Amino acid sequence: MRALPLLFAASVAALAAGAAHAGATVRFIEPDKFIDVPFLPVDRDRVLDDLSEYIAKLGQQLPPGQDLKIDVTELDLAGRLEPMRRSGNEIRVLRGRADWPRMHVRYSLTQDGKVINSGEADLADMSYMDHVNQFDSGNSLRYEKHMIDEWFSKTFHVKVRRPA
Numbered sequence: 001m002r003a004l005p006l007l008f009a010a011s012v013a014a015l016a017a018g019a020a021h022a023g024a025t026v027r028f029i030e031p032d033k034f035i036d037v038p039f040l041p042v043d044r045d046r047v048l049d050d051l052s053e054y055i056a057k058l059g060q061q062l063p064p065g066q067d068l069k070i071d072v073t074e075l076d077l078a079g080r081l082e083p084m085r086r087s088g089n090e091i092r093v094l095r096g097r098a099d100w101p102r103m104h105v106r107y108s109l110t111q112d113g114k115v116i117n118s119g120e121a122d123l124a125d126m127s128y129m130d131h132v133n134q135f136d137s138g139n140s141l142r143y144e145k146h147m148i149d150e151w152f153s154k155t156f157h158v159k160v161r162r163p164a
Contacts, residue, residue, distance in 0.1 A: 024059025024068035026052040028075070035076040038090060047077070047141065054145055058152050061161060065112045068156070074104035078128055078143040100126045101144045109156065123151045134162055 028048050031037065038044045051072075059068045078101040083090055102124045109117040125147040135142035149160045 023062065024056050024070060026055045026070045026072060028052075029071050029073045031072075031075070034074065036080060037075060037077065040090075043090075050141055051075075051144065051148075054141070055148065058148070058160065061158050062109075062156060063111075066116075067110045069108045069110075071106040072103060073106065074102070076102040077141070078125075100124060100128050101147050103144070103147070107155075117156070121151060121155065123147050125150070 028034075031044065031048055037047055055070060062068060079095070079099050102122070104120070104122050106120050107118060108115055125143060128143040128147070131146075133142050133146050135145055139145070149162070152158065153160045
C-alpha cells in the first residue's frame with residue numbers, strides 16, 4: 001500500500017516538470033501558398049514537420065515556465081526547385097545568389113501564462129552560403145535551421161545549443 005503514495009508523488013512531479021518546460025509550438029498558416037516548398041504533399045509535410053520539430057527542440061532551451069508559440073505565415077527555402085527531366089521529380093538547386101532562405105513569423109512568448117515578448121519578424125539569410133554552418137551537408141534544411149538559430153538567439157536572448 002505504501003507504493004501507491006510514492007507513485008502518486010512521482011506522477012505529480014513528472015507532470016510539474018513537463019509543465020515547467022513547455023517549449024515551443026509551431027503552426028504553418030496556409031502552407032500550400034508558401035513560395036517554394038515541395039509540391040508533393042508527402043515532401044511538403046516532411047519539410048514542415050522537420051522545421052516544426054526543430055523549433056520545438058529549440059523551445060526546450062528557453063527558461064523553465066516559458067512557452068513559445070510561432071505562426072509561420074511565409075516560407076521560402078534556400079535555393080530553387082527545378083524539375084528533373086527524366087523522373088518528373090524536383091531537385092533543390094542552391095546558387096547563393098537571390099535564392100536565400102526567408103520566413104515571416106508571428107510569435108508570442110509567455111512566462112507562467114503572461115505574455116513577455118511578442119511580435120512579427122522577417123527572417124532572412126542573404127549570405128547563407130558564405131558563413132560556417134554547424135549542420136552537416138546531409139541536412140536538407142541546414143540553411144533554414146541556421147537562420148532560425150540566429151533569430152532565436154537574438155530575439156529570446158538564449159545561447160542556442162544545436163538540438164540533437
